[in-house]
Amino acid sequence: MDPTTTTLLAALAGGLLAAGLRLPPLLGFLAAGFALHGAGVARVEAVQVVAELGVTLLLFSVGLKVDVRTLARREVLGVGAAHLVVSTALTAAVVGALGATSWAIVGDTGWRTALLVGFVLSFASTVFVVKLLEEQSASRSLSGRTALGILVLQDLAAVVFLTASHGSLPGPEAFLVLLLLPGAWLLRRLLDLVGGSELRPLVGVVLALVPGYALFEAVGLKGDLGALAVGMLLAGHPSSEALAKSMLPVKDLFLVGFFLSIGFTGMPDLPHVLVALALVAVVPARALALALLLWRAGLRRRTSVRTAVSMANFSEFALIVAVGAPASVLPPDWVAVIATAIALTFVLGSLAGRAEWLVPATRRLLPDRPAARVHPEDRPVDVGHHEAVVLGMGRVGKASYERLAHEHGLSVVGVENSVERAERLRAEGLDVVEADATDPEFWERVRTGNVGLVLLAMPFHGNNIEALGHLRGSGYSGTVAVVAQHDSDLEHARTAGAATGLQLYDGAGAELADRAVLAMGSHRDG
Numbered sequence: 001m002d003p004t005t006t007t008l009l010a011a012l013a014g015g016l017l018a019a020g021l022r023l024p025p026l027l028g029f030l031a032a033g034f035a036l037h038g039a040g041v042a043r044v045e046a047v048q049v050v051a052e053l054g055v056t057l058l059l060f061s062v063g064l065k066v067d068v069r070t071l072a073r074r075e076v077l078g079v080g081a082a083h084l085v086v087s088t089a090l091t092a093a094v095v096g097a098l099g100a101t102s103w104a105i106v107g108d109t110g111w112r113t114a115l116l117v118g119f120v121l122s123f124a125s126t127v128f129v130v131k132l133l134e135e136q137s138a139s140r141s142l143s144g145r146t147a148l149g150i151l152v153l154q155d156l157a158a159v160v161f162l163t164a165s166h167g168s169l170p171g172p173e174a175f176l177v178l179l180l181l182p183g184a185w186l187l188r189r190l191l192d193l194v195g196g197s198e199l200r201p202l203v204g205v206v207l208a209l210v211p212g213y214a215l216f217e218a219v220g221l222k223g224d225l226g227a228l229a230v231g232m233l234l235a236g237h238p239s240s241e242a243l244a245k246s247m248l249p250v251k252d253l254f255l256v257g258f259f260l261s262i263g264f265t266g267m268p269d270l271p272h273v274l275v276a277l278a279l280v281a282v283v284p285a286r287a288l289a290l291a292l293l294l295w296r297a298g299l300r301r302r303t304s305v306r307t308a309v310s311m312a313n314f315s316e317f318a319l320i321v322a323v324g325a326p327a328s329v330l331p332p333d334w335v336a337v338i339a340t341a342i343a344l345t346f347v348l349g350s351l352a353g354r355a356e357w358l359v360p361a362t363r364r365l366l367p368d369r370p371a372a373r374v375h376p377e378d379r380p381v382d383v384g385h386h387e388a389v390v391l392g393m394g395r396v397g398k399a400s401y402e403r404l405a406h407e408h409g410l411s412v413v414g415v416e417n418s419v420e421r422a423e424r425l426r427a428e429g430l431d432v433v434e435a436d437a438t439d440p441e442f443w444e445r446v447r448t449g450n451v452g453l454v455l456l457a458m459p460f461h462g463n464n465i466e467a468l469g470h471l472r473g474s475g476y477s478g479t480v481a482v483v484a485q486h487d488s489d490l491e492h493a494r495t496a497g498a499a500t501g502l503q504l505y506d507g508a509g510a511e512l513a514d515r516a517v518l519a520m521g522s523h524r525d526g
Helices: 005-021 026-040 043-064 068-072 074-100 111-120 126-136 142-165 170-192 202-220 221-236 238-247 248-263 270-280 282-297 301-310 316-324 333-350 395-407 419-427 440-445 461-473 487-496 505-525
Strands: 388-392 410-415 432-434 453-456 479-484 500-503
Touching: 005 248, 005 487, 026 248, 026 333, 043 142, 043 221, 043 248, 043 410, 068 074, 068 142, 074 111, 074 142, 074 270, 074 282, 111 170, 111 316, 111 333, 111 505, 126 142, 126 248, 126 301, 126 333, 142 221, 142 301, 170 221, 202 221, 202 238, 202 248, 202 453, 238 248, 248 333, 270 282, 270 333, 282 301, 282 487, 301 440, 316 333, 388 395, 395 410, 395 453, 410 419, 440 461, 453 461, 461 479, 461 487, 479 487, 487 500, 500 505
Parallel strands: 388 410, 388 453, 410 432, 453 479, 479 500
Antiparallel strands: none
């Protein structure tokens, strides 16, 4: 059997085995990579190409969800910088202590080696964290957005380090990337042109690889950073969320190659595993430090702990540096140690999940505070003084809000996840709360009180169903109505607990007929 076929079958078998054990499939892909290397199967070059494509598309997708304004916030910029210093110091201290033992692998470890290992292991894995947030539907929550912001800053620090370690700075041609700023207008018009066609995934791939990766590589910058930058330029576009969703299957398929490639770095022996375990032992202390920093920045204990747990892992960036570092600074044995440590943190991170038990366990270290001292986006959301809530304030949601308020005399509040749209609607005099109704943390903070009606008017059926599940799970017993685009979606919503609903096109057809009759009567009278 040729290596390509063997690799594909091993990846499938590993993924199926992990899924059967109710573990994330990525653990199966990691195990498959180690098993293939241990069995002497030759590395297929295409796996590395696919791995690089997967990481590039992932960073592009991350960029689509990042609001540049969040990067300057205290809980992102301040906490991210402070945590990098703390993590580097903790890991470097462990490496230095191991070096003092004169063990064969890490003996005579100098301060440069200790600091290098500490620095590269201070980052969390963008690939792993984003996958974890997507599986938990938490990428748009406050903890998810905070984690993504810190990851972006870490990626920027990684680019600076790699550039400096190569001994030369990019030339003047690097300033050509600034052309992307005025060019963003053209990219956004392209998304408008594509709309909802089947070309959307292809457009996403091309944008990530050409004006993103290829342009940055051509001027001496890291290509992955280019994909991230292009994604950030498109963030906030009405189609950015749909673009990210359309690319999920392609991105996930390519990321299989990434996890396989980590396993192909080599099967570690016992001494390597022991050193890796010593490094992994730093992760809980690093996570606790991050939770404490986030809490001091104003986040609730639950948000702080969840963010810290999601980032309790090592980044694949450490492996890239280890492979390219001079042997005088980082002996070759460190490659196997770092690869093993990364894989172990992926395993532990997958098993830990949200680690809900840590939230009450850290109460003494991270005590509750008055709402006035909590981050504005993390405070309780009280909609209980209203009679009706509209989730999703697009055209349908806004029309429903106005009909409920003006025709039926109800006190209504809208919930909208777009900052710009929420601000615009508030300027028009509507009572709108900025929040994501699909965010599990939103439902932990929301107080429904006397709300008797909730109307689900978000554009994606999956989002409405997700919000409906959170509503029923929180014990809400009032009336829930839903808007759907298809009969099957409406039936699905009713099965999930909606009391009533409207198939959008049926409603549009009835309204069109009413208006047509009125116009016909006016024409005859005229």
